[in-house]
Amino acid sequence: MKRQPPTHGRDHSHNHAVTATSANRRKLVAVLAITLSVMVVQAIGAWISxxxxxxxxxxxxxxxxxxxxxxxxxxxxxxxxxxDLRTFGWQRAEILAALANATVLCAVGVLVIREAFLRWGAEPEVESGIMLGAAVLGAIANLVSLAILTKARGQSLNMRGAYLEVFGDLLGSVAVIAAAIVIMTTGWVRADAIASFAIGLLILPRAILLLKDVADVLLESTPKDVDLTRVREHIAGIPGVVDVHDLHAWTITSGVPVLSAHVVLDADEVDYELGCRTLDALDECLEGHFDVAHCTFQLEPKGHLRHERAVHD
Structure with a gap:
């Protein structure tokens, strides 16, 4: 009976359960409570003013x-x-959530800009005092929410989206404050329409950028911080490696990049010792230079290269 090789020193289990958004769930709950509360106050204030x-x-x-x-x-x-049906679990749900979020933001931005143009020709009465008070309250709440999300904003698309939305809210509140002061001091009510138009312009670019990032993930584009040319050079520089092909890098969800490659070795066959030694070198190479959490390598003897090219070309 052929002896089974002992387990290699690498841990092949990959825990994909804890994503950046789930790790910051409490922060999101706090921001949600603050945002909903201020939204109700501002809606009432808008109706009255x-x-x-x-x-x-x-x-x-x-x-x-x-x-x-x-x-x-x-x-x-x-x-x-x-x-077995979903080998990466439901992690892409975060990306789909970001897609829904960005789509709604685009719709709201277009609607706000449209209403601002319609309001320009009219001169409705605006209660600037109530308008100012509600806007100041919104600005304070947004500052608190930004403080909660600051450290987490770079961890995932959803956390980045939440941060950008709150930041946009803050700028929107500042625009409303400025419009209220103008109306209060000069009586020029068109300042309200101008502030509305500015809020719409704040919403749309952020939504479009978020959509672009979501599309990159869904299209399995190479992560922005991964240079495949350098990856290929580093792998090819490992002793015993003669070629690298079928090199792919993509993102499952924010914070979970993956990479796969076929690595051709200068050997007639790949035995256990050579395979382990090469995998150790590959792990050390990528761990030291690239933030790739999950790597899959197919090790091939040089005689197998012709067959691989025939299949993949």
């Missing part, structure tokens, strides 16, 4: 609340274990 910009800011907060709620739901799904 007649301010379109304050209503636009409240609508923006409503979409932000929906986005955070979707992110929380996705984070819960993402913790579900992998199965």
């Amino acid at each position: 007649g301010s379109l910009s304050l209503l636009a800011d409240a609508g923006h907060m409503l979409t932000d609340s929906a986005g955070v709620a979707i992110a929380l739901l996705a984070a819960t799904l993402a913790t579900r274990p992998a199965t």
Whole structure:
């Protein structure tokens, strides 16, 4: 009976359950509670004061609340274990949540800009005092939410999206404050329409950028911080490696990059010792130079190269 080789010193289990969004769930819950509370206050204030910009800011907060709620739901799904049917579990749920969030943001931005143009020709009465108070409250709440999300904003698309939404809310509140002061001091009510238009312009670019990042993940584009040319050079520089082909890098969800490659060795056959030695060198190479959490390598003897090219070309 052929002796089975002992388990190699690497841990081949990969825990994909804890994603960046799920790790920051409490922060998202806190931001959701703050945003919903201020949104209600601003909506009431907009109804009483007649301010379109304050209503636009409240609508923006409503979409932000929906986005955070979707992110929380996705984070819960993402913790579900992998199965034979879904080998990476539900981690892509976070990306789908970011897609829904960005889509809603785009729709709200277009709607706000449209209403601002319609309001330009009219001169409705605006209660600037109520408008100013509600906007100041919104700005304070947004500052608190930004403080909560600052450290987590670079960990995932959903956390980045939540941070950008709150930051946009803050800028929107500042625009409403400025419009309220102008109306209060000069009586020029078109400042309300201008503030609404500015809020719409704040929403759209952020939504489009978020959509682009989501598309990159769904299209399995190479992660921005991974240079495949350098990866190929490093792998080819490992002693005994004569070629690298079928090199791919993509992202399952934010914070979970993966890489696969076929590595051709200068040997007639790949035995256990050579395989282990090469895998150790590959791990050390990538761990030292690239942030790739999950790597899969197919080791091939040089005589197998012709067959591989015939299949993949």
